[in-house]
Amino acid sequence: MKPSKEVLSQLRVVEIGSSATASYCARLFADFGAEVWKVEPPSGDPLRSSAPLTPGGQSAWFAFLNFNKSSIVINPSDPEAVKRLTLLIEDCDILVDGRDIDGASCPPVDVAAIRQRQPALIYLDVNWFGQDGPYAEFSASDLIVRALAGLIKLVGPAEGPPLHAPDFQAGILAGLWGFIAAASAVIARMQTGTGRSYALSSFEACISLSEYQLFEAFQRGEVMCRIGINRFWPNFPAGIYETKMGWLGVTTITPAQWRAFCDMLGLPQLRDDPALVMGADRLKDVEEIERLVIPRLRRRTAQQWFAEGLKRKIPIVPVPDISALLRDQEKIERGAIVPILLGKERALTAGSMQRLTLTPPRRGGKVPYPGERQSSTNRTPKPTNGASMFRDSGSRAEQPLLGTRVIDFSMGWAGPLCTRTLADLGADVIKIEAIQYPDWWRGVDRRPDYVNRQMHEKTLRFCMMNRNKRGITLDLTRPEGLALAKRLIESADIVVDNYSVDVLPRLGLGYEVLRRLNPSLVVMSMSAFGKNSVFRDCRAYGSTLEQASGLPSVVGTVNGPPVMSHVAFGDAIGGLNGCAALLVALIHARETGQGQFVDLAQVECMMPLAAPWIIIQSLCGTSTRYGNRHPQFVPHGCFRCAGNDSWIAVAATDVGMWQRLASVIGRPDWAADPSLKLTDHRRTMEETIESAIEAWTCMLDADQAMLLLQSANIAAGVVRLPVDLLKDPQLRSRSFFQHVERAFIGGHPQSSIPIREGVRPHSIRRAAPTLGEHNGEILAGLLGLCDAEIAELEGKGIIGTQMFSDVELRQGRRFREASTK
Template sequence: MAREAQPSSEALSQLRVLEIGSSAATSYCARLFADFGADVSKVEPPAADPLRSSAPFTPSGQSAWFAFLNFNKSSITIDPADPEAIKQLTRLVEDCDILVDGRDIDCAECPSIDVAAIRQRHSGLIYLEASWFSRGGPYCEFVASDSVVRALAGLIKLVGPIEGPPLHAPDFQTGILAGLWGFIAVASSLIAQLGSRAGRSHSLSIYEACISLSEYQLFEAIERGEVMHRMGVNRFWPNFPAGIYETKKGWLGVTTITPKQWRAFCEMLDLPQLRDDPALVLGVDRLKHIEQIERLIVPKLKTRTARQWFARALERKIPIVPVPEISDLLEDQEKIERGAIVPLLMGEERALTAGSMQRLTLTPPRRGGKVPAAGERQAFTNGRMGSARGTSVPSGGARLAEQPLEGVRAIDFSMGWAGPFCTRTLADLGADVIKIEAIQYPDWWRGVDRRPNYVHGQRYEKTLRFCIMNRNKRGITLDLTRPEGLSVAKRLIARADIVVDNYSVDVLPKLGLSYEVLRTLNPRLVVMSMSAFGTNSVHRVCRAYGSTLEQGSALPSVVGTSNGPPVMSHVAFGDAVGGLNGCAAVLVALIHARQTGQGQFIDLAQVECMMPFTAPWIIVHSLSGVSERYGNRHPQFVPHGCFRCAGEDNWIMLAVTDASMWQRLAALIGRAEWAADPSLKSERRRRLIEDTIENEIESWTRRRDADEAMAQLQGARVAAGVVRAPVDLLQDPHLRSRAFFQEVERAFIGPHLQPSIPIREGAGPSPIRRAAPTLGEHNSEILADLLGLEEVEITDLVSKGIIGSKMLSEVELRKGWRSQEPSTC
């Protein structure tokens, strides 16, 4: 596929960003701005940002986590004891376009400033404030850690062996997820500011940001009953097999969801008895026969290498991928050439790390960079955006739009989770998103069942997962394989700002909607392909789901114990992460298009979007050749892990993050002598008796209900949270107090709950404006009002089957329609 001849300047080079406080989420948010050329300054105390002390460490003792979060920034040291500290910081804020504030996570000795007063004088300032749980609600004063928040958000309980504690991934996940949400909030405000000089203010809940990953399982549990429980390592309801298996050489990620994929998998393994068993057609049925199936497939998979199975699976269009180690990523020339692996300078150490995954082709991100020493400024030559920096908007002047993306239009060709999540986020922020389906092949999250009872009973209109992922959108059906449908699609695209698809890379080009065609229709258009591996990848035709993306990212290789298999963390981790990265990429490109009139193509490889979760290990491994797995323990916090509480399968996550917290914990559980022992203030000394400490904690927690234990631990200012199942979130007191779940009315299913987005501009959540569209619900509205078609023309499209409002049955499909399968869910 051809691209623009020469890359343009950096998309955000006219911006100045200031980061205060210490938080992984705000650091990652700010670094994403640095990736696209913004002048980003981090304010640190004389003792440096506490994140510089976060494990894992490089051979010279530098924090790999801090390095990944902060390359290409400058550092400014401010001593809070300096009488001029407040004035100095105030001047910095008044001279920036964006203030990213992580003080509620860790103040990091930041001087106290009155942000509200500064915004009165500098009303063009865009402000983002992040906190673990945001203002209000019973958790707002909780002490927390990455793992504690993930436990409360339903991201741990379903992972790991059936017996014993859940097996959770190490820290470094909430910062990536919440950082992306923060970037999306600020980037959308920049787009709004191009039409209005007024800045906007957002609060970000890291806890609610994590629910982006658990909302799918939550709403599936509502619809199907509480069927989800921990099923064993690399096993997740509702699909099987969808995990990681040992081969003759290497590990293999396998995902079989559709009956066709299951049949092809069985044929590949020469297991006709499994293929032909009517009790094993669907994944939920196969889950009832796990041991029987694995007795047959495990020995077969060990007869060939992971690479050999991958090659065979490509021929059969089965979602299978080798599971790489960190060393494999570092040697992957394709990822290096694409900028997924980039060089990193850390003082005298030259390392490699995960790059920016928002692969804009006209205004690409920086490829690596330098980590600043405390107080070190980096020289970047930037223009200015021409914002209202240091000025006031006159009273009664520019209108602040109700939502930041008001006036933006997106055409949504995506299906499943990742693409629709990207476009749902755009819609939630005010964009007019027009979802294009076909009566021949609707979004497969409506259901893939073609049997008469399903189709004629319109059960495809009753799936909660579709309704959750497609709210705030308008829907139209078009048969893109026919000239009339293609013509309508082109007319819509000509009036749009954004086009998003997550089909296989060749689907839209074969239909006549390649980027070369689209840019002639609309030179300002931002077009994003959300494929699994990228449009120019040697694996570009590989089928993939969110599970495949996690399997192929190397993240499982750092989860679990040193002598165990690679461990997956989620049923479809890659989908939500791909959606958030896609939304971030689209907004950057849209900012550039609004300023210059130049649209561009975005080549988003969703497997690369998972790589930031492994970034610290990539850095350490590139320098030392080793990377460590911790199990449920932590490289820095002792004690740390899941502890059993009273009742069946009830657990609490606990993390002791400093010496004073350790002393409070020891006193609470009745070990006053530990609290009084000065040697145990050292994490290294506690590590020597970690088994004993864990046993003592569990003897205390076993006598208590999980919520009771959390209340007592938090009362002693110890970071702890109940390990909740996703469905438990519906009754979570904090989420209920913040009205996180909103009730929406929709045809076919009536009132149902919807999760809010984790970014707010006021005390309450952004309201959900409309329910997800029924199939073809807005055909006439869009064709008549937007494109000006007459009623007779619309009727003609209906009579020809170009548009419609009823899904076609299997019999009707056999009349010649060609399937358009998405590359990822």
Template sequence: MASALVGPSGSDTLPLQGIRVIDFSMGWAGPLCTRILADLGADVIKIEAIQYPDWWRGVDRRSVYVDAHMYEKAPVFCVMNRNKRGITLDLTRSEGCALAKRLLAGADIVVDNYSVDVLPKLGLGYDMLRTLNPRLVMMSMSGFGANSAHRNCRAYGSTLEQGSGLPRVVGKSDGPPVMSHIAFGDAVGGLNGCAAVLVALVHARTNGEGQFIDLAQIECMMPFAAPWIIVQSTSRKPPRKYGNRHPQFVPHGCFRCAGEDNWIMIAVTSADMWRNLAVVIGRPDWAIDASLMSAEARRDIEDVIEASIEAWTSTRDADQAMAELQAANVAAGVARLPIDLLKDRHLRSRAFMQEVERAFVGLHPQPSMPIREGERPYPIRAAAPTLGEHNREILSGLLGLSDAEIAQLTSAGIIGTKMLSEDDLARTKRKRSASG
């Protein structure tokens, strides 16, 4: 294992250059964690299988989908797995598991977000791996953790959001619980997981001791609901829903601007900001009305205030409204459509979007990692790997396998570069059953 952890400031050395990560994760949470490590220079080796590739490539196993290589065209997979190398190994076969162990013996970090018993049942649990590599940092990113009453429950980002309490405190006051459909649990779990493995890596480099991190993604969601937990614990009253409004700030919301689907967000957080807003929207009388200086007082006429704001915003382009409000020191921002971000002035001024070329996809934009050391973001060095793209590079160059050994692994279906369709899987199972 290499000894470098942090590259010298101002050099071309990336902070995690020399760190090797074995990535057993799929979807968003685990791949986001390992992508950050890869963006920072770690050598991340993503392990999939032609039988069970990352489900963010798509779960359609019809021959028409597979033969058209649609699993190589999934945008979310491409964004979450850049800067990584990719290898395929059937971990249910002894040969594939043995090769995984050889990779893990020389690694610094291993990450998975399977259900808690998947890797242990394959002989790749921490108790086994620590005997191969005492300095290995291993993180399991299951939904509820290994030591939980819900350890065997299936979990996705949306179900984790439900378990955090968030759906009961967002949305309209008279409406049912609301799901965001953004799967916050995945993104927040990935960020927490990355922080956890980096802390553990520092410990391993300092003391020579690896460790097992049992990260429960549901617990990463708790800070979102913490304010409501505290409020209800002290007041004994159920939390109130505010929709786009806010429990402390008035006015606070999203207002229609001129055009087809243009909106602006406005948040007034102080008396000075309220006075400035009142002047801008043509209500100077409100700016000098002492009875409206507190948010509590303005709450009584919140409907009237919001109507006056929208009467002003509806005559202006959203960017124009934002410029006028910001010039008056009023917090405001355009509610952008996702496609608008490709030409966003702020993001362009920061060189945030980078163009990436990838097989089956072509040239496409990707967001940079927001962490940066200087004026420019860390470069995206490589597109997401195609399925099994680096099989030979890793098996031969890293593990020293011969061409004949690699050919045998391919023939046996332990490695490969094409996802198996439903028909392929059925034939493979029949063949293995017939051979005993």
């Protein structure tokens, strides 16, 4: 397939204010050819001074967020400043506004009035916590929103403070959500001619990563706690282990994987113990299991174990450091590692991970100097009378993706989150399972008792990821099931799967088959490592993706092991990147009628989280671990409060905040000391400062400490458990959790998406489907089958509503084998 022109080249984006979220959102548009104008004050975006700095004094973080943009300097003291900025915005398609994070001396503009004159303008307002609620005026940083969102407390040693990565995560996660909002608005505008106005909460965006643990704790009634570095409830082992040479990421979830892992290590006593069948059971005996496992893993190298794991279909993978990533020729060839120019320095960093094959993203680029305009696109001048550059059907859709149909072959977390997001935005998502092999988030326990009690209908994690979808069952290994799937695909816009790369082609649903059925179809494979990767046969979960991404190698203490940040970091990040990629491909399909294949490698989607380290490593040959400290902010970290395992995150993000913090904790002498205005001077006594902060916080309840610090405009947030979010006052005030009723479970909460057009969140229109719930509705309503035909399909086991147990699965397989002889 011959690559086409840059798919977003007809869009102009203006970015104002200073926010990592806004910058990353806008850069994603630049990746696909949009003309992005970054508005800066004469001193430049404050993020230009963000550490870590390159040898040439350039910010690695700013560089990653801003290559391929143009910079326009507008001096707020210029009498024409407001007029210049207003004209710039009036001539753009999308305005990304980070002023609620940091105004960056941006001239005041009346966005509402501009939108009145230019109704086609798409507006994205980025903030920390939302435009209302008790946290709306809080001071914050990346660390603070992650702490409040439940992303820190479960990470690190069982005793002592939680262990977290520096501030390079929330901006990426929220930036993806911002791009999804704006890109979906572009699609809606192609139908209506009208733009949309979205507000994005970075805090709520972070909950995309914590909602799994939140709802598991809610359903099971279990109180989660830190259980050690690289240990996460409810799966074990699912961490990083030292080998004879190198580190190895291990994840065993299914009983079959656990048995294979024990066989590989020669531990039949663990394999055959009925009390160790499921991961949650094994967590009760962590120390005893690791006492046997760790010495055996040290007998061979990580590469040797990886080769052995491939043979046995075990999700294990070598854990690279950043230098290994930079030597990975496959990632360079795929564009996961790209060259960028920062002034006179040539560096490498993470590229765009939305791997569209017909309209690929740019591979690297140049970071603009303040006021530097890069080569512009051949864009048709935007009309000045408020008319849209797109066709106008004369009606405004209730949801931006209304009228889009998605066939969803995905399971687990990453793929279903991708398609759930499309469904939340109005798409008609039809989820296809089989009674023989339903979504494994319904449960991997196939013992008859589990199946007979219909426990597969009672898992909240499945309901969380599959709301707003319709669901059918089809046995794709049978000709009748395959034919029905093809008929559904003929009238669809998008097909998504997150199986191993060969599964759909082997079933007869490879891309070449699908494009003949439907030339405008967008097809995305969300495999772990990519279609043609040397790792393509490696089994993987979200934990595997984090282990293989390089990120753990830069998290933690200097002499400690690589540290994972989440039970399955790669799932949510892969799902949101997949959604972003589909929206770009859909824009192209709607404009041209051309579909395309999206080869999304989920492991690559994790690499932007390590982007600053990649840049510094490429220039200096080394990268630094910071522990709970920060390359720029002093102090920065988690501090003990009164009560058991109670902590608060605190960050002094500027000199004024440091002085206020010193005064609040009873050290006015530090506040008045002019030498301590310098970060480097504070760093020389960082441990002393941290001890003084903790001496103050340990006398207070965490929420009390947070409110006292926030009342002095100091960035601080309680380090919450995921389940604590159900009682969070900010989320309650914004109706973030919606009540949903569903068969087998009854009433339960569901989290909203973090983007909203008004005061209320996007509505959850339907609960997750029970197995095969919409068989009749879809087969009769969409495909025109009669009741007798549907009954015949059910009689043959091609459709159904009851999951097969392992016993029934074996019996069914034997029956089919016998019937074909």
